[in-house]
Amino acid sequence: MNHIQGSLLYEGKAKRVFACENPNRVLIEFKNDATAFNAKKRSEIEGKGRLNCKISSALFELLESNGIPTHFLELHSETLMFAEKINVIPLEVVIRNIATGSLCRETPINEGTILTPPLLEFYYKDDKLGDPILTERRLKLLDLISPSQKEEVENITKRSNTILKEYFDSLDLLLVDFKLEFGLNSLGKLVIADEISPDNCRFWDKTNSDPKGRILDKDRFRQDLGGVIDAYEEILKRIEKDLSHAS
Structure with missing residues (x-):
């Protein structure tokens, strides 16, 4: 009996995590809350949770089908997914294919520059500290992951980037950059966690x-451009169109 929403274990900016009867499972609810700049900017956007849940589920399944380990188990409803319960590593792993955002603000690299090879960066996951970028020595000093785990994280991220970049290219989308989070499951296996959606990926049409x-x-x-839901809907529409053709 895993289809029981249990006690609230954790609530973040965009998701709630609930216990299941199976202690190795959790139920993740995607909220409509929108945040930016480490939650300094906030809003609620009706329908965002549903879109991110469905997009994430589809992309987790894509990665799983290509041998990439994730915490995803199954979609429960339009805003709820079952996932493995994991110990989250407080790292954000960002891989950039095209220069934009903070990379252009903090360096003289021009917007739109193709990055060959893609740039992989580690950030410490802590809103109070502003999610600072980690140098190799800082990462080693914090001792958040072992050298072998760091290598595995880098390999999984690079493989995921190859798979997702090719997939979105087929949907007439450029995968500009994206962020992954990782954790260890009950067997100590390293898996991708959190979500993969327009909340933590950049897509250009x-x-x-x-x-x-x-x-x-x-x-x-x-950037206060408006049309947030229309943009997320477009991503899901292209994914679902592809899935319908595949079936």
């Missing part, structure tokens, strides 16, 4: 040359 109009991710909220 290849069919739209307008620098603002092509944005189909949370940058629409960050």
Whole structure:
């Protein structure tokens, strides 16, 4: 009996995590809350939770089918998914294919520069500290993961990037960059956690040359561009169209 919503274990900016009867499972609820700049900017956007849940489920299944380990188990409803209970590692792993955002604000690299090879970066996951970027020595000093785990995280992230970049290219979307989080399951296995959605990925529409109009991710909220739900709906529509053709 895993289909019972138990006690609230954790509530973050965009999700709630509930206990299940099976102690190795959790039920994750995707909320409609939208945040940016480490929650300094907040809003509620009707329908966002449903879209992120369905998009994440589809992308987790895509990665799993390609041998990438994730915490995802199954979709329960439009806003709820079952996942493995994990011990979250307080790291954000960002991989960048095209320069934008903080990389351009903090360096002289021009917006839109293709990064070859993709740039992989580690950040310490802590809103109070502003999720600071970690150098190799800082990462070693914090001792959050072992050297072998760090290598595994990097390999999984790079493989995921290859799979997702090719997949979205087939949907006429550029995967500009994205963030992954990781954790250890009950067997001590390293898996991708959290979500993969327009909340933590940047997507540009290849069919739209307008620098603002092509944005189909949370940058629409960050930059007050409007049309957040329309953008997320477009991502899901293209994924579901692909899935319908595949079946």
